[in-house]
Amino acid sequence: MEDVATNTSSPVQLKSPRRLLSRCLSVGLFLLIALPLTWVCFAGDMVCQGGITVFSSGGRPQYSQDWEHGWPYVFLNRNYNGYGSSPLAFGEGRLKLYWGCLLGDLFVYLTILGTLAWLCRGQRPDDRMRFSFTLRTALVGVTLFCLVTANVANSCLQSQREEEIRRQLSSAGQVVGPRYIGPRWYSRLGLNEFTPWKMEGIESINLRSTELGEMQLAAVYPKLAELSQLSILKLHDKTFSEEEIALLLTARRRWPIRQLSISNMNLTGHLLKDVQSLPAVEELSISSAALDDEGFAVISQWTSLESISIRKAAITAKSVKLAAEMPNLREINFYDTDISDADCEILKRRNIKFLTRASAFSVETAPDGSLRFVFGED
Incomplete structure (x- = not known):
């Protein structure tokens, strides 16, 4: 009886490391996509720079820079004059905020994060659910790849x-x-x-x-x-x-x-x-x-x-x-x-x-x- 109990508990013990590994991979995949997505959606992109001025031979140069924030829509335009701005300096320069575009960007951002969390959620132990998870991930991945390729090709x-x-x-x-x-x-x-x-x-x-x-x-x-x-x-x-x-x-x-x-x-x-x-x-x-x-x-x-x-x-x-x-x-x-x-x-x-x-x-x-x-x- 003791041997039977030991044998029946072994699969459960073996599944725990697998579940932990699966959870770590899911979290890693989520962060691998979510962090670059957050940067793309909100960090600034300098689209123009000019007007460089140096006041003295040892002085720091000043710039006139145009920055855009937002994806897929631009919700913030910044015109900055000074020693140089950064992608996360949302309040620097003359600002022009578009609330409609901001709401659109937030909707797209949260939709992608929600879909990603749904794909990366924990798997159930039955084989049917494991196959379903793999299939939906493949479908979403292929669709995303086609959209990205079409965007770059255009x-x-x-x-x-x-x-x-x-x-x-x-x-x-x-x-x-x-x-x-x-x-x-x-x-x-x-x-x-x-x-x-x-x-x-x-x-x-x-x-x-x-x-x-x-x-x-x-x-x-x-x-x-x-x-x-x-x-x-x-x-x-x-x-x-x-x-x-x-x-x-x-x-x-x-x-x-x-x-x-x-x-x-x-x-x-x-x-x-x-x-x-x-x-x-x-x-x-x-x-x-x-x-x-x-x-x-x-x-x-x-x-x-x-x-x-x-x-x-x-x-x-x-x-x-x-x-x-x-x-x-x-x-x-x-x-x-x-x-x-x-x-x-x-x-x-x-x-x-x-x-x-x-x-x-x-x-x-x-x-x-x-x-x-x-x-x-x-």
């Missing part, structure tokens, strides 16, 4: 198209700036640094029509409309007509452009009234002697604008009142116009920074008796 194809467009524009004398256009999770995990798939696209273009013939210029517009990450567009060629500028901006239903710069002495702004394709534009710079109050009224309808620079324009105090009504405007530059500080009192009441010829700089007497130039309102 970005690679888009990169190839934009690379061809970049070569064509560069060979035609245009100034083109590159940018990473692959999946955000791919770059956040550092995979773009040591894998052969760089997935670069076009971020900025300085388009000059003098380098292109009329037929070539017409062929460029649909190519620009294919660019998925074009955030900076500069039209600094005085030979562009207002009709050509309007045609270019209407070549796509929704442009991802954040910064638009136009230098054209004949731009009145009237023909831009039909342009509804710039929902993301934040910074606008126009240098045109023909821009008047009617043209500025068209621009004031672009509610996403945060910064405007108007140079050499024939605008009056009427445009200043229109600027004061723009919901997201933070600063406006009237330096090279006839707008005075008195015209901008309404902007001061709305806490909108402005710059005119009079406020561009002033002369003050320092405590030691020397003269000091003070630029801007500060």
Whole structure:
């Protein structure tokens, strides 16, 4: 009887180490996926850096950096100016938080964690449940692998198209700036640094029509409309007509452009009234002697604008009142116009920074008796 009892208890004793090993493997697998997922979903990714300034030979350099947080949606944009920010510095710089995107990211994050916990839960000792666990894990794994592969492959194809467009524009004398256009999770995990798939696209273009013939210029517009990450567009060629500028901006239903710069002495702004394709534009710079109050009224309808620079324009105090009504405007530059500080009192009441010829700089007497130039309102 003692031998029988000993034999019947042996399988139970043998299962305990197996269960412990299975539990350790499950926890390890969970952490192996959950920790990188948390980093991808919430850590920041520096998408742009510029404006390096060194105050002295031994001084530390300062940077202007743009950071994005969130996956699959960007719930936080940070514009940082200083000695350098980090991926987890959520409160540094000028912040722009999108609550809807944050809720979407949290939903995706918790859904993936819940699915992962379901897959990694403890197994029951019966064979049928063990087989079921293996099958569902394989199905989820294959599905995840297909989604990841499709995501990377789509970005690679888009990169190839934009690379061809970049070569064509560069060979035609245009100034083109590159940018990473692959999946955000791919770059956040550092995979773009040591894998052969760089997935670069076009971020900025300085388009000059003098380098292109009329037929070539017409062929460029649909190519620009294919660019998925074009955030900076500069039209600094005085030979562009207002009709050509309007045609270019209407070549796509929704442009991802954040910064638009136009230098054209004949731009009145009237023909831009039909342009509804710039929902993301934040910074606008126009240098045109023909821009008047009617043209500025068209621009004031672009509610996403945060910064405007108007140079050499024939605008009056009427445009200043229109600027004061723009919901997201933070600063406006009237330096090279006839707008005075008195015209901008309404902007001061709305806490909108402005710059005119009079406020561009002033002369003050320092405590030691020397003269000091003070630029801007500060």
